[in-house]
Structure formats: C-alpha cells, structure tokens
Amino acid sequence: MQPNVYARDCGSRQVLDRIGDRWSVLVVLILAEGTKRYGELAQRIEGISQKMLTQTLRGLERDGLVTRTVHASVPPRVDYALTDLGRSLLDLVAGLESWATNHLAEVEAARSRYDAR
Amino acid sequence: MQPNVYARDCGSRQVLDRIGDRWSVLVVLILAEGTKRYGELAQRIEGISQKMLTQTLRGLERDGLVTRTVHASVPPRVDYALTDLGRSLLDLVAGLESWATNHLAEVEAARSRYDAR
DNA sequence: CCGAATCCGTGTCGATACTG
C-alpha cells in the first residue's frame, strides 16, 4: 500500500512538512542556480535570520536534499548544493513559485473582499 | 516586473506560506474529491485539532481558495468546497503528495545516515 | 571576517473544556 499523507504517523507527513517549510522552498529555488555560499543565501533571502537559515540548511541536509561542504580556509567558506534528490524537487517548487506569483492578485483581491465583509 | 518571492514584503511570500502550510495541503487534497462537511475533514485528517482545522479553513476561505456554506438546520451543517482558484492548485498539491510518497524511502534513508554520523 | 551556537521574549500550536 502507498504511504498515506492523511495518517498521523506516516513519514510522508514529515516530508510534506519539509517541502512546505517557508524557508526550504526559497533555499531550494536559489540553489537551483548552482552551488551557493552561506552568505549569498543569507543575502538573497530577505528577512531570514542566521539562525533559521542554518536550521533550514541542516534540515535539508539531513533529508538528503542538499550537500554541505566546508572549506578550511580563512575566511571560512561553506558551500551548499542540491543533491539529485533535491533536483527532483525543482519542477515542483518552481511550480509553487509561479503559482504564487501568477495568482497573487487574485488572492489579494479575495482577501480584501473577505476583510471588508 | 514579476513579484519576487525573495523580497521580504512581497505578498507572494504569504501566498507561498499558505500553500506550504502543512494542513492546507491536506485540506485541499480532500476537497479535491468534492464538497465536504467540517466533520468529515476532521475525521480524514488524522491528528489535526479542531482549532487548526477551523483556522486553516478560514485562511483558505480568506484567500479565495475555498467556499464556506452554512445551512440553517438542526443539527447545523457547514459545507466546504474548492473555488476555481482552489482547483487551479490541484495539480500542484497532487504533485507534492506524490513526491512525498515516492521519495519517502530515500528521505528516511538519508536521515538515518545523517543521524548515525 | 564568516558561519554557528546561546539566551531569551514572543507568538503559535495542541489539548481540553465549553457553547449555540
């Protein structure tokens, strides 16, 4: 039987949670361009704290979606890149991004209507 | 210019957040089958609290993804259904579900490797 | 200098109990 996302204890829930994570999607989208340094990720994603960026990257690394490479140099340098598994997510997250941008106006209109009610 | 999901104050961030919401995805997937009552949603989604189900449905309604219909009867009856906008999300969330189920094994393997490290 | 770890205020989540 297929994993069931509606079941409480099915791991597929946790997988969905990671995909759904607000920061994970943005990190994956940027890493789609290629290997990036920690600092570049921090700059590109406005509003993310160092703590959450580190935590997000750790989670993605743990789930096998990104690799983390530490270069022993001064100044220190840490590179992140997508794994094959991570790249298999690209179409999906790119779809999310384009849906969000394409339907933003409709959603905002619906919100105005709801709030004015 | 297109909305930029990386910008802090762009509404597309909020749209992404709703799509990414752990419960929203599950609710939308079930409503894909057709109109559902509050109670049926609560039963189908294991582990969701009444509070979060209500909150999730309100959010989806506010964003114009779901309609809420109250029937003045005893016992009360409230129906939820997807709007056209909500249906436009179906392919995407179905894709998320299938990715999660299809790659669950790989993710769990990666986690074991990481945790054993 | 860049990246990670720590402390702490705050908001959000979940469980339980209660109401129209």
Next chain:
DNA sequence: CAGTATCGACACGGATTCGG
C-alpha cells in the same frame, strides 16, 4: 454538529557571543 475559549508547551526570531 460545528465551532469558540483558555491555557501550557514549544518553536520562532532577534540580538549577542563564540570560534576558526
């Protein structure tokens, strides 16, 4: 049946500090 109210626990986020 379909919510609302309340409260404790936990996770988030910011600022600061540490470490290579």
